[in-house]
Amino acid sequence: TVPFILDTDTAQDDCVAIVASLLDPEADLRAITMVAGNVGFDRQVRNAQMTLSAAGRLGTVPIHLGCRRPLVLPWVSAENVHGDGSGGLDMDFAETVTEDEHGVDALIRLTAESPGEISIVAIGPLTNIAMAAVKDPDFVGNVKSLVIMGGSNNGRGNITAAGEFNFYVDPHAAHVVFEAGFRDITVVPWAPLTLNDAVFSREQLAGIEAIGTPLARFFLTVCGPTLEFDESVGIPGTTHPDSLSVGVLLHPELVTEARGYHVAVETGSELTRGYSAMSWGVHGLEPNARVVEGVDAASFHAWISELLATETTPS
Numbered sequence: 001t002v003p004f005i006l007d008t009d010t011a012q013d014d015c016v017a018i019v020a021s022l023l024d025p026e027a028d029l030r031a032i033t034m035v036a037g038n039v040g041f042d043r044q045v046r047n048a049q050m051t052l053s054a055a056g057r058l059g060t061v062p063i064h065l066g067c068r069r070p071l072v073l074p075w076v077s078a079e080n081v082h083g084d085g086s087g088g089l090d091m092d093f094a095e096t097v098t099e100d101e102h103g104v105d106a107l108i109r110l111t112a113e114s115p116g117e118i119s120i121v122a123i124g125p126l127t128n129i130a131m132a133a134v135k136d137p138d139f140v141g142n143v144k145s146l147v148i149m150g151g152s153n154n155g156r157g158n159i160t161a162a163g164e165f166n167f168y169v170d171p172h173a174a175h176v177v178f179e180a181g182f183r184d185i186t187v188v189p190w191a192p193l194t195l196n197d198a199v200f201s202r203e204q205l206a207g208i209e210a211i212g213t214p215l216a217r218f219f220l221t222v223c224g225p226t227l228e229f230d231e232s233v234g235i236p237g238t239t240h241p242d243s244l245s246v247g248v249l250l251h252p253e254l255v256t257e258a259r260g261y262h263v264a265v266e267t268g269s270e271l272t273r274g275y276s277a278m279s280w281g282v283h284g285l286e287p288n289a290r291v292v293e294g295v296d297a298a299s300f301h302a303w304i305s306e307l308l309a310t311e312t313t314p315s
């Protein structure tokens with residue numbers, strides 16, 4: 001199994017990433033750390049708890065609350081895309097415990113306890129990861145590998161023309177992380193990869209409805225708002241880069257194309273804030289990350305469907 005920590009701004013596709021992190025037999029999820037991003041911070045925590053509950057795993061994985069705002073800039077939400085992040089879901093459950101230890105300290109401690117063994121999948125703004133790197137000089141060396149959902153390698157943004165949401169919200173944190181010297185960074189970009197390979201069309205969603213489990217229904221509920229938004233901007237379905245990022249860690253065979261790039265994130269310009277410049281070798285810059293350029297989309301969809309077929313008892 002693969003030991004890892006999931007750093008998340010839990011809404012919609014983050015919920016699905018949590019489901020995969022809990023239920024995939026390869027996954028050894030050590031902690032969830034929360035970061036400011038998609039929707040209000042406390043709502044994100046509740047979305048994470050509802051996801052654990054829907055998967056029948058509430059109380060089995062510690063949830064640590066991390067940074068409540070980006071490093072330098074004010075927080076920007078994606079509530080126009082995600083609504084409350086869980087399609088209006090309101091669940092009653094017995095336990096809503098979060099840890100006292102801050103998310104940044106949990107990232108530092110857990111990786112220090114098993115140096116070189118724990119990976120991190122970061123599916124929100126990179127504030128917690130940057131803070132951990134700044135706070136403890138050993139953190140970077142202790143992390144086995146870091147999978148980052150963020151940026152685009154065709155210049156196309158989803159919150160501005162050039163800015164992908166996670167890098168746009170905290171470009172300074174992204175800058176710190178790409179300069180920090182992590183030994184193994186994999187980037188799962190929003191475009192073109194997500195648009196090519198990680199969209200669930202209405203037809204595929206009908207297939208998920210036919211699965212009929214509570215988890216499949218949970219998936220459809222949390223994806224509802226983004227389906228509407230994505231379709232309104234011409235994307236033929238709901239986008240799932242976050243669960244794909246977990247898939248890339250747990251099932252590297254999903255990746256069909258990847259190459260090394262030097263990734264740098266724009267912090268100085270309002271027009272191109274969060275833009276990820278991915279230099280492919282002719283500019284004399286050494287690669288600092290592997291960027292996923294293609295995945296086996298059919299296997300990715302089948303993997304999610306299989307997980308959603310798990311019979312769970314919401315706790």
Ligand code: BDR
Pocket residue numbers: 011013014038078123124149158164165166190241242
């Ligand atoms: C990313 O931004 C968020 O809205 C999604 O959860 C995903 O992590 C895509 O740009």
Ligand code: CA
Pocket residue numbers: 008009010011013014037038123124242
């Ligand atoms: Ca996310």
